[in-house]
Amino acid sequence: MKKIFLLIPSLSLLWLFVACGTARHLPTGATLDAPKREFRGAWIQTVGQSRYRQMNSAAMKHYLSEVVRKLDEAGINAVIFQVRPEADAFYQSELEPWSRFLTGEQGKAPDDPTFDPLTFLVDECHKRGMELHAWLNPYRVKTNISNSLAAGHLYHRHPERFVRYGNQLFFDPGLPENRSFICEVVRDIVTRYEVDAIHMDDYFYPYPIAGTPFPDDNSFNSYAASQGFNASQRGDWRRNNVNLLIQQIKYTIAGVKPWVRFGISPFGIYRNKRNHPEGSDTNGLQNYDDLFADIRLWVEKGWIDYNLPQLYWERGHAAADYTTLLQWWNDHNDGKHLYIGQDLKRSIDRQELHAKIRMTREMPRVHGNCYWYGYQILENVQGVTDTLRQTLHRSKALIPAYTHLHEGRPEKVKKLTEVFTEEMHFLTWEHKREPRLPEKAQKFALYRFRKGVKIDIERAEHLLAVTPDNFFILPYEGGEKRYTYVVTALDAFGNESKVRKIKVTL
Numbered sequence: 001m002k003k004i005f006l007l008i009p010s011l012s013l014l015w016l017f018v019a020c021g022t023a024r025h026l027p028t029g030a031t032l033d034a035p036k037r038e039f040r041g042a043w044i045q046t047v048g049q050s051r052y053r054q055m056n057s058a059a060m061k062h063y064l065s066e067v068v069r070k071l072d073e074a075g076i077n078a079v080i081f082q083v084r085p086e087a088d089a090f091y092q093s094e095l096e097p098w099s100r101f102l103t104g105e106q107g108k109a110p111d112d113p114t115f116d117p118l119t120f121l122v123d124e125c126h127k128r129g130m131e132l133h134a135w136l137n138p139y140r141v142k143t144n145i146s147n148s149l150a151a152g153h154l155y156h157r158h159p160e161r162f163v164r165y166g167n168q169l170f171f172d173p174g175l176p177e178n179r180s181f182i183c184e185v186v187r188d189i190v191t192r193y194e195v196d197a198i199h200m201d202d203y204f205y206p207y208p209i210a211g212t213p214f215p216d217d218n219s220f221n222s223y224a225a226s227q228g229f230n231a232s233q234r235g236d237w238r239r240n241n242v243n244l245l246i247q248q249i250k251y252t253i254a255g256v257k258p259w260v261r262f263g264i265s266p267f268g269i270y271r272n273k274r275n276h277p278e279g280s281d282t283n284g285l286q287n288y289d290d291l292f293a294d295i296r297l298w299v300e301k302g303w304i305d306y307n308l309p310q311l312y313w314e315r316g317h318a319a320a321d322y323t324t325l326l327q328w329w330n331d332h333n334d335g336k337h338l339y340i341g342q343d344l345k346r347s348i349d350r351q352e353l354h355a356k357i358r359m360t361r362e363m364p365r366v367h368g369n370c371y372w373y374g375y376q377i378l379e380n381v382q383g384v385t386d387t388l389r390q391t392l393h394r395s396k397a398l399i400p401a402y403t404h405l406h407e408g409r410p411e412k413v414k415k416l417t418e419v420f421t422e423e424m425h426f427l428t429w430e431h432k433r434e435p436r437l438p439e440k441a442q443k444f445a446l447y448r449f450r451k452g453v454k455i456d457i458e459r460a461e462h463l464l465a466v467t468p469d470n471f472f473i474l475p476y477e478g479g480e481k482r483y484t485y486v487v488t489a490l491d492a493f494g495n496e497s498k499v500r501k502i503k504v505t506l
Contacts, residue, residue, distance in 0.1 A: 007375045031486060035361065036460040037494075038308070038397040039339045039368025041078040042071050042377055043135070043201075046101045047143065048086035053104035057112035061120060066125040070378050074385045075393020077130050077466075080199050080370065082117055084185065086135040086143060087171070091118035091193065093198035095185055097150035107150025107485055122194050129443055129466025131196035131399060135261065137203050138182050138245065142169035154181065163215045165206055167486040173205060173241045174219030182245065183252045190256045194435070195235070197261040201395035202310060204242050205292045207285070214238075238292040250303040259438035261305035261402060265341055265370070267297045268311045268325055270332070283319040299336050305402060307333055308370055314350050322356065330363040337400060339368040344376045348384055357392050367400045395460035399495035410441045410489045412497040413470070418504055429487055429500065433468070437476065438492035443468045445496065447486040457486060457499060466490070477506040 045053065055063060070078055083090040088099040088106055097107035102117065110117075118134065124133040141155060145167050149155050153161055155169075163172045171178040186198055205214060220234060229237040246264070252262050271279035271288045279286075287293040298304045308350065311328050313320040329338060340360050347353040360366045371377060377385050413429040427446075434440045447462045449455055456462070464485075465472065472487075482505050489497040 007215070022386070033361070034393065034395050034460050036349070036395075036398060036458055036463060037367070037400045038361075039337075039370065039400055040076050040393060040397055041080050041133070041339065041368070041373050042076045042374035043307075043370065044079060044081045044374045045135075046050030046082040046090060046099065047137075049101055052102050053100070057110045057115040060110075060117065061115070064117065064121055065124055067378060068121070068128060068130065070385070071374065072128045072130055074377050074388045075396065076371075076374075076377070076388075076424060076453040077397060077399055078133055078196070078370075079121070079125055079130060079374075080133040080135050080460075081118075081121055082135040082137075083189070084134075085140075086137070086147075087141040088150075091189070092116050093185075093188065095154075095181075095188055095371045097153055100147070102142075106148065107152060115344060117341060118169060118189075118193050118195075126194070126443075126468055129468065133197040133199040133261075134193070134195045135199040135201065136189075139171045139173055139178075139206075140168065140202055140203060141171060145169060156374055165214055166209050166212065168206065170206060172216060172219050173238065174216050174223060176223075176244075177216070179241075179248055186249050187252050187256060190253055195260060197263050197305070198249065199263045200267065201265040202267040202291065202293075204289075205238055209237075235289070235292065239288070241401050242292050243294060243297060246298050246303045247301070257438075259405065261405075262303070263467060264293075264295060264298065264304050265308040265310055266293055267291060268309045268313070268341070269320060269326075270296060270309075278332070281324050282321070285312050296332065298333055302404070304338075305405065306337035306339060308339040308341055310341035310343075310372070312341065312346060312372070314346060315352060315355070322352075323359065326359055326363065330365045333365060335365055336404070337402070339370055340366060340368050341370050341372060344371050344373065344380070349420070353384070353387065354392065368397075390459050396466065397460060398463070398464045398466065398490070398496070399494050402491070403426055403495065406439055406491070406493045406495065408439060408491075409495055410439060410491040410497045412419050412487055413444065413487050413500045415439070416485075416487055416500045416502045424473060425476065425506075426471055427485060427487070427502065428471045431470055431489055433470075439495075440491060441489035441497070442492045443490050444470065445488045445490055446472055447488075447499075449484045449486070451482040453484075455484060455486060455499070455501065457488065457496075462486075474504065479505065481506050 006308045089096045090099050090102050098109050100106040122132045161175055161178055163170055210476045224237045250262050253262055259267050266287050269282050269286050273279040273281050287295050299307050311322055311325050313322050315322045413431045416429040419426050419428055431441045446464045447457050448464045484501055484503050486499045486501045488499055
């Protein structure tokens with residue numbers, strides 16, 4: 001997924017990987033003011049990972065539970081987990097085989113036939129009030145042509161629907177039957193799992209190999225003319241193929257569960273100004289021209305619910321300056337949900353993480369960040385997890401509300417009550433959860449205010465917890481401290497109810 005390629009004018013045929021710099025320690029500093037609503041995602045990739053196939057199901061359950069716990073404690077509120085790295089599955093599927101990155105051999109099931117990693121992850125996230133976004137790669141089938149495919153893989157039944165490019169194998173994006181199949185995969189996931197979103201990153205048409213054209217002559221000759229494209233318009237035809245896929249996926253999701261979102265994380269440059277007057281003042285690979293991904297059209301048409309461009313470069317980068325790109329996306333996303341992809345290692349190495357997050361919070365049309373790659377948070381690389389927990393994410397945050405899907409308030413909770421038992425002191429409230437009615441309460445937010453503090457639930461520092469449960473265990477603080485607790489309901493779109501409050505002594 002995550003590479004940074006730049007086209008250098010003096011080396012116009014070379015695509016160069018931009019390496020990270022020398023490691024340094026993160027700076028310490030005052031807590032940055034954080035908004036109450038802010039997307040805080042972390043990518044957990046499975047492609048190329050060996051850790052999962054070394055675990056049995058019991059160990060994997062423990063590991064995945066720890067993954068979610070550590071991310072939660074670092075302030076992450078959305079886990080973007082790669083469930084389809086190579087036209088395979090980290091979940092039980094009748095359409096595609098089990099992933100080799102899960103068990104070591106494509107098509108081989110986990111040792112526990114009752115274990116479904118995706119179900120487990122959804123449950124672990126939801127019980128902590130977090131979201132699970134199922135991350136799919138649409139076209140990639142093999143990262144290396146020598147990899148074996150399971151006997152039941154679609155490739156063996158329809159090899160004519162696939163193309164080799166370089167050392168990899170792909171679905172041919174020009175074939176309507178491939179778009180339909182990918183949508184069936186999406187429909188299957190959304191139907192059977194309570195995921196909060198379907199997510200795709202920057203891999204549409206593959207990154208170009210200098211001097212090697214993408215081998216889609218057969219599909220172009222079969223479909224381009226009937227779709228209104230002539231021989232000189234192959235780029236437009238390719239973009240239309242991806243447009244059709246994105247539109248079809250959105251309609252597929254909406255037809256099953258309209259509250260499930262669809263998000264894209266494109267390469268960080270849409271177009272360079274030298275190619276288009278509305279492009280950014282940059283000089284690198286382009287979504288529109290090189291990957292045939294017209295991300296701005298998808299935003300404009302409402303085919304995606306959030307846009308998460310990967311701005312992995314440092315401030316002042318000669319070809320792709322972070323500040324320039326941040327401002328450009330802020331100005332060119334039609335006011336829709338916009339999150340920023342952050343390269344943790346690059347930002348840590350250059351002591352820029354605080355500054356970059358502060359900059360996103362100062363942008364009026366940026367609504368959060370997502371971190372690549374999430375394993376660095378799990379490993380607390382150079383203290384980054386401590387930094388997130390103690391400063392950048394010191395306060396919890398709610399996911400921004402998707403009011404373009406539904407605008408309104410769920411009913412507020414009823415009968416907020418303080419309960420004592422021999423061993424516990426807790427709050428309870430009544431609100432019937434109806435998972436198939438997304439405009440009803442799906443989870444609850446709790447706020448706490450010291451005696452004498454004005455009740456203002458828009459201040460992030462008062463947000464205490466997000467939970468699917470209708471009870472909350474209270475701490476004991478000596479029996480003399482007085483607080484007001486506030487409970488609100490959140491629907492599946494993130495809309496929040498009016499408050500219900502109660503005074504307690506801890």
